[in-house]
Amino acid sequence: MTAGIEVRGLTKRHPGARPDRPALQDIDLEIPHRRFVSLIGPSGCGKSTLLRILAGLEGHDTGSVSLLGESPRRASRRKAIGLVSQTPALLPWLTVRANVALPGKVNRRSGKEVDPPDELLRAVGLEDAADQYPHQLSGGMLQRVAVARAFALRPDVLLMDEPFSALDEFTREALQYQLLGLWQRRATTVVFVTHSVREAVVLSDEIVVMSARPGRVHEVLDVDLPRPRDKDIVKGPHMHDLEDRVRASLQRAWKAGAAPDDLVPL
Structure with missing residues (x-):
């Protein structure tokens, strides 16, 4: 597959932190283009730092x-990167339609093709809310x-930092399939x-x-x-096997990363 993201030997230290405890150390990661990859790990493992x-x-x-063969800043300048955070950060004085259309308006000189806002809102089930304002929407609707x-400028890379973490389980599941x-x-x-x-x-x-x-x-x-995935596919026994594999790997990762004083006998 065509290389999408390549990270080689990456180390990141936060100012004032202990020199022997960088936020990220020797990260090697290769993500083929057009793949969906999740980062998961204990709090403080640097997931959000790596995303930034x-x-x-x-x-x-x-x-x-x-x-895609260029630095993150260069890719960002040509509007190849979309970013979705935990907080929707919509402009309260603009309607839903205007908020979705905003990236295309402020980046007209980029030359990027823009998807119509009504088409995108239809894809996330919000076509009926196009003329409403952010204060009129629920948390799940705001995140939609x-x-x-984020998809408006057709980004080559979409980075998402726990976008559904504050939502109830039912809304979260619905948004996963819409995404x-x-x-x-x-x-x-x-x-x-x-x-x-499970989300991963x-x-x-x-x-x-x-x-x-x-x-x-x-x-x-x-x-x-x-793929494509639906609720029937993720109900089978193989889904549970995969979840167990991830949990076992997380347990091993926690033990590998914990200092001796952090380890508590079970």
Whole structure:
């Protein structure tokens, strides 16, 4: 497959932190273009830091990062990167339609083809809310708008930092399938940070399990569920086997990353 994201020997230290405890150390990661990959690991393992480095929002100390053959900042300048955070960050004085259309308006000189906002809102089930304002929407609806907006410029890479973590289980599940539908039609490379094992398995082609202190790639697990995915596919026994594999890997990663004083006999 064509290389989408390549990270080689990446180390990141936060100012004032202990020199022997970088946030990220010797990260090697290769994500083929148009794959959906989740990052999962204990709190403090550097998942969000790695995502910000990929987005060009933070630098790193050693190593290299490449998105489709160019640096994150260069990819960001040509509007090749979409970013969805935990907070939708919509403009309250604009309607839902105007919020989704905004990336195309402020980036007219980029030359990028823009998807019509009504088409994107239809894809996330919000066509009837197009003329409403953010304060009139629920949390789940706001995040749907944020996802639709992120796809507006047809990004080559979409980075998502726990976008559904604050939602109830039912809404979260509905948004997962809507996200899959958008991704499958637009063939974007997705890196998705989550703390949910089930969410990672439902969405991903591969799951990157990280260990902390310092943050490292512990293991990369394949998710061999067929696509397109629906609720019937993720109900079978193989789904449970995959979830058990991820949980076992997380347990090993936690032990590998914990200092001796952190280990408590079970």
